Amino acid sequence: MPRVNRTIVLSLLVISSSVFLLFQLYYYRKYVGKAGPHILSRTGHLTSSDVQWQTVKKFLALAQRFRLPMFLADTAALGLLSQDALRQRDRQVREPHCSFLCTDRPITSFAVYANLWKYDPGFLLAAEQKGFELLQLRGEDPRLASLDTLSGEEIPLHFLLRLNGHVIQVVFLYERSGNYLWHGALRLRAHADRSFAPFKMLDYGRHAGVYDRPQLVLTVLDGLDVQVPHNISRFLSEQRHARFLECRYRDAHNFLQLFPDDSSAAAVDFRRKAKSLLHVAARTLALLDIPFWLSSGTCLGWFRQCGIISYSRDVDVGIFIRDFRWDIVAAFRNAGLSLKHKFGKVEDSLELSFVSDDVKLDIFFFYEDGDIVWNGGTQAKSGKKFKYVFPRFSLCWAELLELKVRVPCETLDYVTANYGASWSVPVKSWDWKSSPSNVQENGAWPPAEWAGLIQVY
Numbered sequence: 001m002p003r004v005n006r007t008i009v010l011s012l013l014v015i016s017s018s019v020f021l022l023f024q025l026y027y028y029r030k031y032v033g034k035a036g037p038h039i040l041s042r043t044g045h046l047t048s049s050d051v052q053w054q055t056v057k058k059f060l061a062l063a064q065r066f067r068l069p070m071f072l073a074d075t076a077a078l079g080l081l082s083q084d085a086l087r088q089r090d091r092q093v094r095e096p097h098c099s100f101l102c103t104d105r106p107i108t109s110f111a112v113y114a115n116l117w118k119y120d121p122g123f124l125l126a127a128e129q130k131g132f133e134l135l136q137l138r139g140e141d142p143r144l145a146s147l148d149t150l151s152g153e154e155i156p157l158h159f160l161l162r163l164n165g166h167v168i169q170v171v172f173l174y175e176r177s178g179n180y181l182w183h184g185a186l187r188l189r190a191h192a193d194r195s196f197a198p199f200k201m202l203d204y205g206r207h208a209g210v211y212d213r214p215q216l217v218l219t220v221l222d223g224l225d226v227q228v229p230h231n232i233s234r235f236l237s238e239q240r241h242a243r244f245l246e247c248r249y250r251d252a253h254n255f256l257q258l259f260p261d262d263s264s265a266a267a268v269d270f271r272r273k274a275k276s277l278l279h280v281a282a283r284t285l286a287l288l289d290i291p292f293w294l295s296s297g298t299c300l301g302w303f304r305q306c307g308i309i310s311y312s313r314d315v316d317v318g319i320f321i322r323d324f325r326w327d328i329v330a331a332f333r334n335a336g337l338s339l340k341h342k343f344g345k346v347e348d349s350l351e352l353s354f355v356s357d358d359v360k361l362d363i364f365f366f367y368e369d370g371d372i373v374w375n376g377g378t379q380a381k382s383g384k385k386f387k388y389v390f391p392r393f394s395l396c397w398a399e400l401l402e403l404k405v406r407v408p409c410e411t412l413d414y415v416t417a418n419y420g421a422s423w424s425v426p427v428k429s430w431d432w433k434s435s436p437s438n439v440q441e442n443g444a445w446p447p448a449e450w451a452g453l454i455q456v457y
């Protein structure tokens with residue numbers, strides 16, 4: 001479907017669901033009022049929906065009393081909210097009292113900006129008085145971890161509050177230096193009660209995750225005032241790809257003890273320029289909605305030393321060929337970069353290099369092929385082709401130079417494929433045609449096609 005139509009359809013959906021949310025607000029204010037739905041008196045006994053609604057209601061009342069601005073982060077409830085308004089109306093007719101918050105799951109998840117959380121024993125006491133059992137999960141503060149200070153202070157990461165068998169998960173979101181929100185992984189201590197909650201069903205905590213700060217709106221859901229992300233479909237899609245990898249600060253620290261960073265003026269200058277180039281690249285590709293990841297030496301730099309390798313002389317990123325668009329070139333030009341070379345074609349071994357301030361940005365396009373993923377290389381003077389083969393990988397978020405970037409989640413496999421088992425030892429004389437462990441010769445471009453396929457500017 002053409003992009004324009006999709007945008008129109010999406011906007012219509014957004015408008016219709018906004019209208020519906022307003023309708024909800026009106027409906028509940030007018031007909032349900034402050035008392036909320038009277039589920040109990042109607043059925044006489046507690047169904048799981050009743051328990052879920054009552055538990056969420058009590059929890060929200062507590063949060064409000066202690067001024068903790070929770071927002072609904074539950075994927076099931078947000079999923080119900082994001083569907084189109086017509087189907088929601090049908091649902092409402094069938095289940096008028098709890099169409100969104102009663103998800104048939106034993107958990108409802110909320111998130112809170114951790115900077116708004118002040119440790120208040122009153123909150124926990126009040127929760128206990130209301131009958132909630134509490135499990136607090138804490139962990140090291142990664143914002144204090146760096147190459148110099150290795151151990152962080154403990155901070156709250158997740159709270160689980162249980163009432164009548166229903167669990168409310170509260171995810172603490174912390175602001176990180178790259179201007180994004182982070183939550184920690186949920187890890188049980190050795191003696192923790194493993195039956196406290198169905199841990200495998202939690203939406204948050206299997207891994208650490210990161211998010212852009214969502215815009216929130218206050219609405220009324222099933223008679224309760226609840227904050228929800230303004231753009232629910234964007235939030236849900238971020239949630240599916242939120243996994244974050246912390247840099248391995250301890251290993252990087254040890255590496256830099258053995259091989260200290262070059263502190264010459266030239267090296268410092270290169271690192272500064274590389275940082276600014278990476279920021280421009282990330283901004284430009286974000287505008288085009290093209291995901292990229294750190295590749296080759298830039299990926300190795302993050303993995304091995306949580307920084308830029310100063311003798312690498314360029315910045316390398318990878319993009320899946322399915323995400324390629326020709327307007328990449330124009331977008332980089334508008335961002336002040338000039339195209340230095342273009343090798344290969346969309347069907348085979350495409351590679352673009354841009355330059356800014358004497359630093360080169362190499363964009364390698366990756367081709368998926370069964371169990372492997374590969375990118376191509378071209379030698380300009382001979383027309384020879386090369387192929388670099390990697391095991392399949394998925395993408396995770398990471399932070400490099402105060403920037404939220406993607407890296408292959410299976411970073412060790414990726415780096416080992418490229419640099420061999422001795423990737424942890426610096427190699428300064430590097431030949432891209434023969435040094436990589438995963439390079440294969442791949443024939444040559446027919447001379448008749450050179451003009452189109454080997455373009456150097």
Ligand SMILES: *[C@@H]1O[C@H](CO)[C@@H](O)[C@H](O)[C@H]1NC(C)=O
Pocket residue numbers: 010014231233234
């Ligand atoms: C919501 O997010 C999606 C995906 O990022 C985007 O395409 C859409 O335009 C956004 N809608 C609004 C109203 O901002």
